[in-house]
Amino acid sequence: MFLAFKELKYAKQKFALIIAVVVLVSYLVYFLTSLAYGLASSYTNAVNKWESDQIIMTVDANDNLMMSFMTQTDFNNINIDGEKAKIGLFPAVIKNPQEVEDIDTRLNIYLFGIEDDGFLKPTDSNQTLTGNQVIVSDELSKNGYGIGDMIAISGSEIELEIIGFTKNATYQTAPVIYMALSTWQAYRFSTNTPPNLFSGIVVRGEIDSIESKLSSYTIDDYIFTLPGYTAQVLTFTIMIVFLIIIVAFVLGIFVYVLTIQKTSMFGVMKAQGISNGYIAGSVLIQTLLLVGIGIIIGFILTEVSVFFLSDIVPLATNVLFYIIITLAFFLFALFGGLFSVSAVLKIDPLKAIGG
Amino acid sequence: MKKVLIEMKNVTKDFLQGDNVIRALKPTNLVAYEGEMIGIVGPSGSGKSTFLTILGGLQKPSTGQVFLNSKPFSELSVKEKSKLRLEEIGFILQASNLIPFLTVKEQLVLYNKIMRSKVDKVWMTELFDKLGVEKLKDKYPNELSGGERQRSAIAKALYHNPNVIFADEPTASLDTNKAYEVVKLLARETKEQKKATIMVTHDERMLEFCDKVYVIVDGVLSQRVNA
Numbered sequence: 401m402f403l404a405f406k407e408l409k410y411a412k413q414k415f416a417l418i419i420a421v422v423v424l425v426s427y428l429v430y431f432l433t434s435l436a437y438g439l440a441s442s443y444t445n446a447v448n449k450w451e452s453d454q455i456i457m458t459v460d461a462n463d464n465l466m467m468s469f470m471t472q473t474d475f476n477n478i479n480i481d482g483e484k485a486k487i488g489l490f491p492a493v494i495k496n497p498q499e500v501e502d503i504d505t506r507l508n509i510y511l512f513g514i515e516d517d518g519f520l521k522p523t524d525s526n527q528t529l530t531g532n533q534v535i536v537s538d539e540l541s542k543n544g545y546g547i548g549d550m551i552a553i554s555g556s557e558i559e560l561e562i563i564g565f566t567k568n569a570t571y572q573t574a575p576v577i578y579m580a581l582s583t584w585q586a587y588r589f590s591t592n593t594p595p596n597l598f599s600g601i602v603v604r605g606e607i608d609s610i611e612s613k614l615s616s617y618t619i620d621d622y623i624f625t626l627p628g629y630t631a632q633v634l635t636f637t638i639m640i641v642f643l644i645i646i647v648a649f650v651l652g653i654f655v656y657v658l659t660i661q662k663t664s665m666f667g668v669m670k671a672q673g674i675s676n677g678y679i680a681g682s683v684l685i686q687t688l689l690l691v692g693i694g695i696i697i698g699f700i701l702t703e704v705s706v707f708f709l710s711d712i713v714p715l716a717t718n719v720l721f722y723i724i725i726t727l728a729f730f731l732f733a734l735f736g737g738l739f740s741v742s743a744v745l746k747i748d749p750l751k752a753i754g755g
Numbered sequence: 756m757k758k759v760l761i762e763m764k765n766v767t768k769d770f771l772q773g774d775n776v777i778r779a780l781k782p783t784n785l786v787a788y789e790g791e792m793i794g795i796v797g798p799s800g801s802g803k804s805t806f807l808t809i810l811g812g813l814q815k816p817s818t819g820q821v822f823l824n825s826k827p828f829s830e831l832s833v834k835e836k837s838k839l840r841l842e843e844i845g846f847i848l849q850a851s852n853l854i855p856f857l858t859v860k861e862q863l864v865l866y867n868k869i870m871r872s873k874v875d876k877v878w879m880t881e882l883f884d885k886l887g888v889e890k891l892k893d894k895y896p897n898e899l900s901g902g903e904r905q906r907s908a909i910a911k912a913l914y915h916n917p918n919v920i921f922a923d924e925p926t927a928s929l930d931t932n933k934a935y936e937v938v939k940l941l942a943r944e945t946k947e948q949k950k951a952t953i954m955v956t957h958d959e960r961m962l963e964f965c966d967k968v969y970v971i972v973d974g975v976l977s978q979r980v981n982a
Contacts, residue, residue, distance in 0.1 A: 401867075402861075402864070402865060402868040403854075403865070403868075406857055406861060407856040407857055409856075410855075410856035410857075410895065411856060527949070665854060667850060668846075668852040669852075669854075670837070671811065671813060671840070671846065671848075672836075672840060672844070672846045672852065673836075673837045673839070673840030673841030673844065674841060674869060675834070675837055675838075675840060678869055749813050750808055750813050750814065
C-alpha cells in the first residue's frame with residue numbers, strides 16, 4: 401500500500417492519464433448499463449407491474465399476445481392454484497381531440513383491457529375503470545396530458561377520459577393506457593356489440609392443466625418473446641462484457657509496462673530481501689487503486705448523466721447491476737495485474753549485485 | 756573477544772558450460788569481525804560477482820558454507836534467506852538503491868512498512884544528522900547529487916540496524932572528494948556501530964579506509980598483506 405500510494409503521488413501525470421482511460425471506459429460501461437436497464441425496463445415495466453408468474457395465450461398466436469383470442473370458456477376451463485385475470489392487449493395511436501398546441505399529438509401507446517376488480521389494475525390508483533374512463537401511464541403527463549383530459553384514438557370514434565396516472569407503466573417502450581375490458585373490446589373489434597374475446601390470461605400461482613390449443617409462458621419467458629427485446633439485451637450485454645475485458649487488458653498492459661520499467665528497481669529490492677509477496681502485492685494494490693479511482697469517477701459521471709438525461713433517454717439505475725459490474729471490473733483488473741505479478745516473480749535479484 | 760559476523764568456510768562455486776565444469780570460485784575462506792571494514796578488489800570477470808552473490812545469499816555455493824551472524828545462511832531456503840537479508844544486511848549499491856518515487860525519509864520508512872513496525876524517529880534523526888542529510892529528507896533521489904544520494908543510501912542501509920553492510924562500488928559515480936567523504940562516513944559508522952562491512956570497489960584510493968583488503972583474481976581470493 402505504501403509503495404503503491406507513494407508512486408501514484410510521485411508520478412501524478414502518468415497515472416492521471418491511465419486513470420483517465422479507466423474513467424472513460426467505466427463511464428461508458430455504467431452509462432450503457434443504465435441505458436440497457438432503462439430500455440429493458442421500458443419494455444417490461446407494465447409486465448413486471450402484474451407481479452404475476454405466468455401468462456397463457458393461444459398456440460395459434462405464435463407468441464404474439466396481440467394476435468391471441470380467448471373466450472370466457474377458455475378462462476373457465478383453466479385450472480390454477482392461485483389467481484387469474486383476463487387481459488386484452490392492442491396498440492393504438494392517440495391524439496388530443498382539442499389539439500391544444502402544448503400537447504404533442506399522435507403518440508404510440510398500448511391499450512390494456514382489464515377487469516376493474518382484477519389484480520392487473522395498477523395498485524397506485526384507486527379510481528374505478530368503467531366506460532371510457534382510463535388510467536394512464538405517467539409518461540403521458542410529460543406530453544401535457546392531465547386528469548380530466550380527453551384522448552382520441554386514431555381510426556376510432558372512441559374518446560377516453562383520463563381519471564388517473566400510474567407509474568412504471570410502459571410496454572415495449574410505449575406508455576400504457578388501462579381501460580375496462582369491455583371498452584377495449586369495443587375498440588379492438590370496432591363495434592358497439594363486440595364479441596367477448598380477450599388476448600390472454602395472467603396467472604398468479606401455479607397452473608394445474610391447460611388445453612392443448614393454449615400455451616403458457618413464465619413471465620420471464622414471455623418477456624423474451626417481445627420483439628427486439630432479446631436482441632437488445634444481448635447486444636448491450638456483449639458490449640458491456642467486452643468493454644470490461646478491454647479495460648482489463650488495457651490496464652494489464654499499462655501496469656505490465658510500468659512493472660517492466662521498474663525491473664532493476666525490483667531486482668535491487670529483492671536483493672535486499674524484500675519478498676516477492678510484498679512487491680507483487682504492491683503492484684496488485686496499485687492496479688486496484690487505478691481501477692478504484694477510475695471507476696469511482698466514472699460512476700459519479702454516470703449518476704450525473706442519469707440525473708440530467710433521464711427525461712430524454714431511458715436511463716435507470718440498478719444497484720445490483722452496478723455491483724456486479726464493479727466486481728467484474730476489479731476481478732478482471734486483478735487478472736490483468738497478474739501478468740505483472742508473474743513478471744515480478746521472474747525478476748532475478750542476482751543482476752542487482754555485482755556485475 | 757570480537758564477534759564474528761560473516762564467515763565463509765571452503766566455499767566454491769562451479770558452473771556448467773556445455774559439458775565443462777567451470778570453477779568460478781576456488782575454495783574460499785573469509786572471516787569478518789564486528790567493527791571491521793573489508794575491501795574487495797579485483798578485475799571484472801575475476802569471480803567477484805560470484806563471490807558477492809554467494810555472500811549475499813543470492814546463489815547457493817557448490818560446496819562450503821556461509822554463516823551470517825553465526826546462522827548457516829547458505830543452508831536456508833530462498834524465503835528464509837530473503838528474510839535474513841532484510842534483517843541482517845544493509846545494502847549500498849553502485850547506482851544507489853534508492854527507490855525513485857520515495858523521499859529520503861520514506862526510503863527508511865519503507866522498512867517499517869514491510870516489517871509492520873513503528874518508525875524509529877529518534878534513530879532516524881540521529882542517522883540523518885550523522886550523515887548530513889537532515890535537510891534532504893523530504894527530497895526525491897533525482898533532486899540529490901551523487902554524493903547526497905550515496906549518503907542517503909548509507910542512512911537507509913544502517914537504519915534497520917543490520918549486522919552486515921554490503922557496499923557494491925559505492926563510489927562509482929562520485930568525484931574523489933565526494934568518494935572519500937562517503938567511504939569515510941561508511942568506515943566511521945562501521946566502527947561506531949560495530950558492523951562488518953564488505954566493500955567491493957575498483958577504486959584503489961578507497962582501500963586506505965579498510966581494515967583488511969582482499970584481492971580476487973581468477974576465482975582465488977587472497978588477502979593483500981601490505982594494505
